[in-house]
Amino acid sequence: MKKDIILAGVGGQGILSIATIIGTAVVAKDLYVKQAEVHGMSQRGGDVQSHLRIADKPIFSDLIPMGQADMIISVEPMESLRYLPYLNPETGWLITNTTPFVNIPNYPAEAEVMKEVAKIKNHIAINADAIAKDLGNAKAANMVILGAASLHLDIDYEEFKKAVMTNFGRKGDEVVQANLAALDAGRKAGESYRVK
């Protein structure tokens, strides 16, 4: 088993908490993990990425080779496209939020961005911000995206739920339930997207 995942977004959007949840879900399974993060200057509103590698045998490189990633998980649509050279063009999945994060003056037209996303053979594009807001927890958009991604990670869904409970546990039951609801909603949205 091998899953190489690129996590993408803008500094401050919480991509590292997605990585933490997946990491927790995987450690319970006794798999090997490596996760390269970006710290420092780019965290100030710039583009950020993280390479998350999971395998059932030891992993060497901290970086995923280009063209070999199994998935891009992005909390921002334009950022999802920045890492396409990493994605396996045949088997890779692109899972992205459709809500743009516009903090630059020359952000491209939204419709054009979505056209590029649609060109990817295996993709799920959902409005995670809207789904999270409907649930009354706008901050949980990243859990919505993770819920959609969970469909194609070959890890038992129960493990994701447990990982959410472990990681949000100290913030109280209310926060745990809100994040579990976001995870479920994302998974459902991903399923119905597949049907389309």
Added chain:
Amino acid sequence: MKKVILLGDEAIAQGAIDAGMSGIFAYPGTPSTEITEFVQQSKEAKEKGIRSKWSANEKTAYEAALGMSYAGKRTMCCMKHVGVNVAADAYVNSGITGVNGGFIFVAADDPSMHSSQNEQDSRFYAKFALLPVLEPSNQQEAYDMVRYGYELSERTKLPVMLRITTRLAHSRSGVVRKEGLAQNGLKLPENANQFVLLPAVARRNYNQLIGKQADLEKAGMESGFNQYIDGDDKSLGIIASGIAYNYLMENFKDEKCPYPVLKISQYPLPTQWIAKLVDSCEKILVLEEGMPVIEEQLRGILNRDVKVLGRLDGALNRAGELNPNLVAKALGKKDTCGVPIPELVTPRPPKLCDGCPHIDSYNALNEALQPYGKGRVFSDIGCYTLGFLPPYYAIYSCVDMGASVTMAKGAADAGLVPAVAVIGDSTFTHSGITGLLDCVNDKAPVTIIILDNETTAMTGGQSSSAQGKIERICEGLGVEKEHIRIVKPLRKNHEEMVKIMAEELAYDGVSVIIPRRECIQTLNKRMREKFAEKK
């Protein structure tokens, strides 16, 4: 023991806590910051009374660590690669004094300059200081090397450099911990002359240091960190150091590497094994993360006898990090790539946060400088360097810690009056104070703007040595009290700030303006924590 998931930086910190370290000394700098932060936040470290507060700069950190080693205890000093330049005086001379308690010096290099001004390779420093280096290839090795490094340091009486690069520092993986060791007790050096580098002592110590080189090389062949892994295909021999070894193995994950490989994780280099590799293989490919340190030595000046491939002949990129694909190409393997980035994807550079006090300071400064024209503002290392970018276009230099003050002075000396320095609070106490003293002694017509956001912001909000002391430091250096002006950078104070800046720009002498408002990131964090407590 159970595996714990740790960043490379955290593995080093945990390794030091478990190996009986008594104190860690550092100034924040990407990618080294998380080592010290981990110790500061560790409950175990607190229980063990491990000293961990931030130092004013890398040199004071290194010297304090040397003092702790003098007293017989195990110590660690951490910094980013450019910090090594600041601490270099102490580092190189500590090779001549030698150490007493185990001393590990972590140098965190940043090839590809993710968060830096250059990509210098700290192994060069160790080479000319004649000191040993450990270079882990993964998080477990990083953990294990700290313990081994303390033993090596105490046995050879030398400081040991642990050289890491960004991808190891900021990558997480599973680490198995070892049994904890007790700290050393106080113990003075056996020889009272050891640390007194008068020429007569220094000459003797230096000869001893030269005499230790053979032993250090042997240590690298016995520790298990350097490995000679033979292969049947002798058309190519490969030397792979540090994390470059991972990029090599990534290309052979489903098969055995057919070529002989020399894995390097400890220096000085094992001459005997390099000779064996060169003698048995037609050509040598050198893979190293950073500058071509091993490759240059292998080629020598004449570059005649050994056919070497690497960064110097175009087999690999001359600058920047390695990655699995670049190494695949150098190995003649098939490269892989997904689809290209669509053209509409635009760069998203970092920028000053919404609500950042520096925004208000730059807006006021730009307006106050309008009568004088462009090109007068020297800046420094910190978040405020982002004032170079649109819409501010406010600064004209960013060189090294503290250079804003002294470059402004030199420019003013040349006749560029007024000249302005923009420096952060933590950078000011790191390396700006001495420059300001030069300004005062020369009565230079400069305006020094100390942006006081009450933290070391760029590296993530570490405490600042300057906290609550800036005015008194400036007064103590001799800046006239009436030319030390404090303002609060808020949009509603814009007119007042412009007026004060204009007054000081017109003054023919040293002025200090201190725009003071807490960093929006640390403020938000504090508020979140307060809110969580109330709940």
